[in-house]
Amino acid sequence: MASSTLSNQEGVNPLERRVLWGATLFTLITIGFIAYSVWGLGASVPTCMNNMPVFKHGEIIRHDGKNYEIHFLAKMWKFEPSKVIVPVGSTLDVSVTSKDVQHGFQILGTNINFMALPFVLTTGRVHFTKPGIYHIVCHEYCGAAHQNMNAIIEVSDKVDDISADGLPTLDAGRSLADAKGCLACHSTDGTTGIGPSFKGIWGQTAQLIDGSTRTVDAAFVHNMILHPDANAIKGFDPVMPVVAMSDDEIEQLTEYIKELQ
Numbered sequence: 001m002a003s004s005t006l007s008n009q010e011g012v013n014p015l016e017r018r019v020l021w022g023a024t025l026f027t028l029i030t031i032g033f034i035a036y037s038v039w040g041l042g043a044s045v046p047t048c049m050n051n052m053p054v055f056k057h058g059e060i061i062r063h064d065g066k067n068y069e070i071h072f073l074a075k076m077w078k079f080e081p082s083k084v085i086v087p088v089g090s091t092l093d094v095s096v097t098s099k100d101v102q103h104g105f106q107i108l109g110t111n112i113n114f115m116a117l118p119f120v121l122t123t124g125r126v127h128f129t130k131p132g133i134y135h136i137v138c139h140e141y142c143g144a145a146h147q148n149m150n151a152i153i154e155v156s157d158k159v160d161d162i163s164a165d166g167l168p169t170l171d172a173g174r175s176l177a178d179a180k181g182c183l184a185c186h187s188t189d190g191t192t193g194i195g196p197s198f199k200g201i202w203g204q205t206a207q208l209i210d211g212s213t214r215t216v217d218a219a220f221v222h223n224m225i226l227h228p229d230a231n232a233i234k235g236f237d238p239v240m241p242v243v244a245m246s247d248d249e250i251e252q253l254t255e256y257i258k259e260l261q
């Protein structure tokens, strides 16, 4: 029995010796696999930081060189930003949170595979050495339009730096709406101000004071910006000013309003 083995002063039982060697070998192999996955395959363990304040909007932040920090906001049923263009060789520090329910976040073909949880930031790092389109999907069922929830990272060998159109229209549109003073009268969260909120109007029917109706689409937004006086909407004082804008800017604002559905 064990006590007689232990009291055996002649040395370690050969069977025990084999078990010890076996266990040591097994441990070394395991450590070897971990080392290989970290240095050989570039795996990084996602860090879950639940004591950090979470962000409320998606954002692309450029640090030095080809180092980017991307904040992905998952919400029913899209990711913000929905498109990111970075040059080949970029390293992305990705952090993910959710605005509403539990979502999934996987960048296909990379080691980034997270849960996107409300009030929680999950972060990881991914390095892109090959050009291509990398799809991001939500892999956690999150409601009616779950299957539409996707985004892309385009890794390009043509751009030297993150290109302007790599910035999500949401961010470009937001800063434009801000710069042009639209946000003074139009909220982006559904609350009515001096004008209707930008949130949720896309595709809706606007009731004009002359009794006619308009569908809020690209043509209407364009017309509204150029001739606000010709589109007085029921329930509002017709105070919207004409703001000089290029067609490109109008398009960006239109995209912005569209994304705020």
Ligand SMILES: [Cu+2]
Residues within 6 Å of the ligand: 074, 075, 077, 102, 103, 104, 138, 139, 140, 141, 142, 146, 149
């Ligand atoms: Cu989802």
